[in-house]
Amino acid sequence: MHEWLRLPIAAADDVARSVVDDLELLESGALDRHDFEVPAIVIGDSRSVLQGFPSSIVQTTVTSPPYWSLRDYDIEGQIGLESSLDLYIENLVAVFEQVRRVTRDDGTLWLNVGDSYTSGGRTWRAPDRKNPVRAMDVRPPTPSGLKAKDLIGVPWRLAFALQAAGWYLRADVVWNKPNCQPESVKDRPTRSHEYVFLFSKNERYRYDHTAVRGPNDRNVRTVWDINTQAYRDAHFATFPPALVEPCITLSTRQGDLVLDPFLGSGTTGLAAMTLQRRFVGVELNREYVDIAERRLRIAASAA
Ligand SMILES: C[S@@+](CC[C@H](N)C(=O)[O-])C[C@H]1O[C@@H](n2cnc3c(N)ncnc32)[C@H](O)[C@@H]1O
DSSP states (O other), X not given: OOEEEEOOOSTTOOTTSOHHHHHHHHHHTSSOGGGOOOOEEEESOHHHHGGGSOSSOEEEEEEOOOOTTTOOOOSTTOSSOOSSHHHHHHHHHHHXXXXXXXXXXXXXXXXXXXXXXXXXXXXXXXXXXXXXXGOBSOOOOOOTTOOTTOBOOHHHHHHHHHHHXXXXXXXXXXXXXXXXOOOOOSSSOOOOEEEEEEEESSSSOOOOTTSSBXXXXXXXXXXXXXXXXXXXXXXXXXXXXXHHHHHHHHHOOTTOEEEESSOTTOHHHHHHHHTTOEEEEEESOHHHHHHHHHHHHHHHXXX
16 A cells, blocks of 8 residues: 555545545546645555556646656665666656546647767766766666767657557647857757657547746747756756746646655645645655655745
8 A cells, every 4th residue: 555645735635535435536526626636645665556556537637757868866666777868768658648537638738858868888976066966876788779979859859658558649739948058068058858748548638728828828839948956955867946937837727736756845835735636645765755745835834
């Protein structure tokens, strides 16, 4: 059994009933979706945790899985340190197959994932003085078919794998970072963007194009300029609330359930709470759960 944390969001919240009970009641039809009281955090490996969730309860998922071979989160069962790229993609496809099952028929997935370069035969990453969190002990071998110094194209490889698994790939949003990290490179441009893919479970899905508008009341475009924002307690990449909020606003209504299977410091939970959506997050590392819990409790008490 996984450990659940239930975060009281209001004094009236019935904290006595556990989220597990809620999920069971929900599955048996005895509980209406709108009575499902969250936010909640489940501590465990999202590969197995999600298997315990009932089908078709989540309206949207906004998440950023660990990038391949970029960072050691220092915990057994972590995704991202697989010896091959294929295995990494396979593991993520397995998680997102569960995400697809728990997603409502008109639901969506917003997926942010970063890219990396092949190591060129090195088996460790040199400490990067300008970006210390990037230093780590191991680096996997160069994937077959690639050469030293190749950009791997991880986001697109994952997007194609999810498309093949059944998701509809609907948009590739470019998250442009005006304040991107400097890089000590002299033979290519400094990388200043990441992708956020929008997937849907079916051909038709909830997406309210009037809920967020671009300049001059235009439809939102695919390049979003948003500064990165480090969360002081986290030793890893967190995405800024400003990146998550439009995703949630465009694809859910108040009261809908939002999921993040790789919770980290809890940014998606924070955005969901701010926008009065229900939320459930999954995180493997207890230390990060503590950070997310603290962050969500502060937001709850300020509300
Ligand atoms: C890129 S971080 C997410 C950051 C998050 N978006 C934020 O804003 O803080 C990825 C997270 O996935 C977690 N993780 C790695 N493998 C996992 C697994 N198998 N199940 C659940 N969480 C996992 C890591 O511990 C890390 O916190």
